[in-house]
Amino acid sequence: MVISLWYNKENRMEGIDSMHSRNRLIAAVSLIILTLVLSWTYPDATPLGEQWLTAVGLPTWSNGHSGINYFSILLLLIAFTGLFLLRSSLYKHPRIIVLAAIIALLWLPANLVIGYQTVFAKGIYTLEYDKQGSSCSFKREEQWLNGSCTLTFINHGQSVDFSVMIRKEPFPNNAFLEQLDVLGDQTLHMAAHNKSSITVTFKKWVGDVETPFSGSMSGFDITVKNEVAQRHL
Structure with a gap:
């Protein structure tokens, strides 16, 4: 009976850990996608997130259009949080997957734009x-x-x-x-x-x-x- 109780407790703990990992993974993917959306720079050069902040009246620079870029700091925080949650949610090959996510963040936006310009844009x-x-x-x-x-x-x-x-x-x-x-x-x-x-x-x-x-x-x-x-x- 003691063994049975211990086994059930272990199963419950594993279930809780699995649920937490799944939630962290969902949050990580959401933040990484949000980073891609906010950093989107097509058709204009100004990132989409910076346009949104300006539209609601929030400053994006410390000195008008120069100085410290608040939006870039915010974007880095979102990206790092997403990568951290991704790393903590994985049990197998976490470093490889996080590295792949970093490469995707750096490579994907520009190449998606080029692909669209080549195939669809006029x-x-x-x-x-x-x-x-x-x-x-x-x-x-x-x-x-x-x-x-x-x-x-x-x-x-x-x-x-x-x-x-x-x-x-x-x-x-x-x-x-x-x-x-x-x-x-x-x-x-x-x-x-x-x-x-x-x-x-x-x-x-x-x-x-x-x-x-x-x-x-x-x-x-x-x-x-x-x-x-x-x-x-």
Whole structure:
């Protein structure tokens, strides 16, 4: 009888542990999926979660659009919590499965976007903007600003025509390039399934005598648009 009671107690404990593990696994998968959803950056470059926080009036940066990114910290906390719960809910091969989850978090979003752009997207929605491969430079001659911008894109779909506008300049000293709209009046073309750097020249009148005589910038955000749509990249 004592053995029977001990056996039943062990079975109950195993059942409770199994239920707790299952609950942790469900919570872990939910948090990992939530991380993927919140970090989604298509069709615009701003993550979906950051857009939601802004929509409800919550700040995402400590200093406007710079400083500490509260959203990134929140996203990391959600991801780490999900991975921790995943690790604690597994009895077999926990390290391998957690490593696979980390790889999925890093690899899956970008490749899902590329897959969608290649198969389903049309128009400007097929474009991928290479921010690090893009730059602008200029020189001032009297009251005229002469320069060029090299913009790098990857087109995952059919050929497309579009225009580009500098959206948000991270370097305040060159903010006047955004104000002058140096790119917005020119139509660009990308061939189908192609990566290309497009050089756009500009010449603009500047009335501000404090405008620098020369300069350059890179890593800037842009707005891509055509007759029917626009995207913030």
